[in-house]
Amino acid sequence: MRIVxxxxxxxxxxxxxxxxxxxxxxxIDCGLFQGYKWLRRRNWQxxxxxxxxxxxxxxxxxxxxxxxxxxxxxxxxxxxxxxAHDATADLCKVLWPDSGKIQEEDAKFxxxxxxxxxxxxxxxxxxxxxxxxxxxFRTVEFRQQFQVGDIKLELHPVGHILGAAAVVLSxxxxxxxxxxxxxxxxxxxxxxxxxxxxxxxxxxxxxxxxRRHQDTDVREELAEIINEAAKNGGPVLIPSFAVxxxxxxxxxxxxxxxxxxxxxxxxxxxxxMAIKVSHIYRTHHDYHRLTATQCERAENVVEYTHSVDxxxxxxxxxxxxxxxxGSGMATGGRILHHFKHWLTDHRATVLFxxxxxxxxxxDKMMQGVExxxxxxxxxxxxxxxxxxxxxxxxxxxxxxxxWLEDSKLPAGTEIHLVxxxxxxxxxxxxxxLAKTKFSVDVPDYMSILTIND
Numbered sequence: 001m002r003i004v005x006x007x008x009x010x011x012x013x014x015x016x017x018x019x020x021x022x023x024x025x026x027x028i029d030c031g032l033f034q035g036y037k038w039l040r041r042r043n044w045q046x047x048x049x050x051x052x053x054x055x056x057x058x059x060x061x062x063x064x065x066x067x068x069x070x071x072x073x074x075x076x077x078x079x080x081x082x083x084a085h086d087a088t089a090d091l092c093k094v095l096w097p098d099s100g101k102i103q104e105e106d107a108k109f110x111x112x113x114x115x116x117x118x119x120x121x122x123x124x125x126x127x128x129x130x131x132x133x134x135x136x137f138r139t140v141e142f143r144q145q146f147q148v149g150d151i152k153l154e155l156h157p158v159g160h161i162l163g164a165a166a167v168v169l170s171x172x173x174x175x176x177x178x179x180x181x182x183x184x185x186x187x188x189x190x191x192x193x194x195x196x197x198x199x200x201x202x203x204x205x206x207x208x209x210x211r212r213h214q215d216t217d218v219r220e221e222l223a224e225i226i227n228e229a230a231k232n233g234g235p236v237l238i239p240s241f242a243v244x245x246x247x248x249x250x251x252x253x254x255x256x257x258x259x260x261x262x263x264x265x266x267x268x269x270x271x272x273m274a275i276k277v278s279h280i281y282r283t284h285h286d287y288h289r290l291t292a293t294q295c296e297r298a299e300n301v302v303e304y305t306h307s308v309d310x311x312x313x314x315x316x317x318x319x320x321x322x323x324x325x326g327s328g329m330a331t332g333g334r335i336l337h338h339f340k341h342w343l344t345d346h347r348a349t350v351l352f353x354x355x356x357x358x359x360x361x362x363d364k365m366m367q368g369v370e371x372x373x374x375x376x377x378x379x380x381x382x383x384x385x386x387x388x389x390x391x392x393x394x395x396x397x398x399x400x401x402x403w404l405e406d407s408k409l410p411a412g413t414e415i416h417l418v419x420x421x422x423x424x425x426x427x428x429x430x431x432x433l434a435k436t437k438f439s440v441d442v443p444d445y446m447s448i449l450t451i452n453d
Contacts, residue, residue: 001171001451003203006048007031008419009445011039012207012357013065015419017178018049021171024149025049027057028167028178032068032099032124034331036359043069043124048446051078056148057136059084060180061164062091062243064099071096071125074133083146085155086139087163087284091243091277096130098242098273102332109375142194158193159183160393161244162284166196172453177202181419182395182403188218189248190288190393196407201451204404206420207355208396209428218390222252223261225351225386230263230320234347237383239335239362241328244393245354246274247281249324250298251290257301268314270305270325270334315341328354330361336374343372348383353391358421397428401435411437416449 001021007014007029014033019026027049033039051073059067059082070082070092084092103123110121140146142157142165150172155165160183167178177199185192196202229236240246250269256262269275281288282295302324305311311334314323326333342348356362361372365385371378395403404415415438417425425442432440443449 001174001176001453003176003449003451004049005418005443005445005447005449007033007042007445009443009447010420010422010425011035012355012419012421013039014042014069015060015066016069017203019151019169019176021150024151024171025054026148026151027054029060029066029180030057030070030073031066032064034065034329034360035357039359043072047073047076051076054078054080056080057082058153058167059088059092060167060178061161062088062095063161063181064095066180067092068096068099070136071100071130071133074136075125075129079136081138082136083138083140083148083153085142085163085165087280087287088165089134089137089139090280090284091163092137093134094273094276094280095243096133097127098130100125100127100130106332156194156196157191157287159187159190160193161190162281162287168197168199174201174451174453175199176451179204181205181207181393182400183393184213184395184399185402187289187393188252188391189244189290193395193403195403196409198408198410199413201414201416201449202409203416203418204400205394206400206417206425206428207394208392209400209417209420209424209431211396211424212398213392213396214389216390218388219252219256221390222388223256225349225388226253226256226262226322229349229384230265232347232349233320234345234349235317235320235342236322236349236351237335237338237342238322238324238351238353239328239330240271240274240324240326241354242271242274242277242326245328245391246271246324246326247278247290247295247298248391249353250278250302251294253322254298254301263320265319266317266321267302268305268321268323269302270311270314270323270338272306274324274326275304275306311337314338329356329363330365339372340374340377340379343379343381343383346382346384349386350383351386351388353388355392355394397431400428401432404436404438409438412439414439415441417442
């Protein structure tokens with residue numbers, strides 16, 4: 001068996017792993033590269049594999065850095081099956097067309113304002129291509145075994161977001177695991193990750209390989225931030241991932257209001273995609289901690305803005321209010337328009353609530369830049385920049401280590417660290433070598449791992 005690392009190496013985006021046996025070729029994850037421009041350019045490079053020879057694609061979860069390149073494969077002719085959990089398929093049916101629409105809009109904007117070196121810039125894929133690619137899904141339940149050629153596979157729940165799973169495959173007597181993104185045992189929204197069965201080789205995510213999550217009361221911290229913003233008379237702008245984070249933020253804000261810990265001020269969910277995802281979370285409430293009633297309560301209190309005109313109307317809102325809008329790393333979406341309106345105002349608060357990949361606007365603002373470029377203009381940053389660290393959907397290095405112990409992986413299990421920035425990978429490697437009896441390595445981009453039978 002061979003594994004080719006086509007992405008998710010020395011970066012937290014672009015997850016793609018080609019698995020080859022003598023008779024079968026499958027792709028585990030098919031994600032977009034995001035963040036730094038030199039990484040995003042990889043999305044436009046010639047496909048690094050012959051898609052006509054790939055028998056299937058298997059997705060760990062719906063986040064675009066793990067699934068969002070699939071419409072590109074469709075664009076280039078791939079018509080094979082895409083295996084994923086049912087909830088993952090439902091989320092991708094929202095995410096992929098929306099991603100294509102945003103890329104179409106960005107291409108038009110660049111062309112209209114002459115901001116591209118191309119005379120007629122094109123999107124990576126269109127909304128229509130994103131929609132058509134969802135027709136390839138074949139859904140499977142957790143722990144349900146399915147087979148592609150001579151490879152047997154199973155999905156095991158790992159928390160993180162709705163439908164997220166580790167992929168465990170076996171062929172010729174060898175078992176290989178792909179962790180995907182692993183959630184936290186005490187996550188406020190998702191259930192804890194289930195232990196893995198024994199594997200010979202594991203591709204393990206390392207997003208927080210160099211960090212511990214702060215042991216803080218997230219609800220109290222959020223209440224303090226909102227109360228301070230309300231006292232200043234300004235809005236709280238929350239760049240939010242449409243999947244998971246937007247649903248949790250709604251629940252936390254509404255529950256704090258119901259408990260009288262923050263004032264009842266207007267709350268807007270300004271993201272058509274996050275609105276659709278919120279309905280999916282209510283439908284699949286058995287897979288997370290919130291009840292259907294709790295999901296409905298948030299939907300009844302928060303004002304959902306669907307149209308562009310409704311979004312623009314928020315700018316006329318007076319006094320304290322809260323705006324939750326995409327995207328989570330401020331790389332695009334409606335949050336940018338709210339930034340352009342409010343970043344120069346010292347009364348405004350920008351609240352980040354998740355991981356900010358290097359090179360994104362979110363990362364730069366967290367680093368304290370004085371101005372940020374939006375739609376070709378440099379906007380001074382005078383708003384208060386805050387961070388709510390405790391809401392991360394990724395396990396930190398100690399939680400990942402505990403997950404490995406709970407999985408009872410045998411000593412000598414071969415672990416390859418993926419989906420992490422270089423420093424996180426190196427720190428996590430040192431930690432595992434010092435604290436465990438696993439064999440640990442950090443693969444390079446486009447490197448090949450051979451697993452002997």
